[in-house]
Amino acid sequence: MRKSSRYILYLVLGFIIYQIIDSGETGLTHQDARNTLIVAILVVFILLLVIRVIKNRYDDGNGE
Template identity: 80%
Template structure:
């Protein structure tokens, strides 16, 4: 995935999450939303690190 595509995807995802939280139609309080987002950020960060390690091992194996 190209970097520009990745950044657009992050921007759209952030906008969607913002709209869901700010829409007022959810039962989420700001405290619940904050806790959920903190957990989501940690999970996404961990997945990105795992993917980076796997990619580095794959790239080093081809050389």
């Protein structure tokens, strides 16, 4: 699996979890849980992007 496709997979999985919570089939249907989940998804996505940039810079620095 390409590294860039992992981020899309994580985002889709997070969205699916968000929809399950919103569906009312679990006990976590209140608004606070939904808001916390969407913020957590965004934070994880941003952290993954930052880690990728740092790793690419580190790898480029060792190659020279």
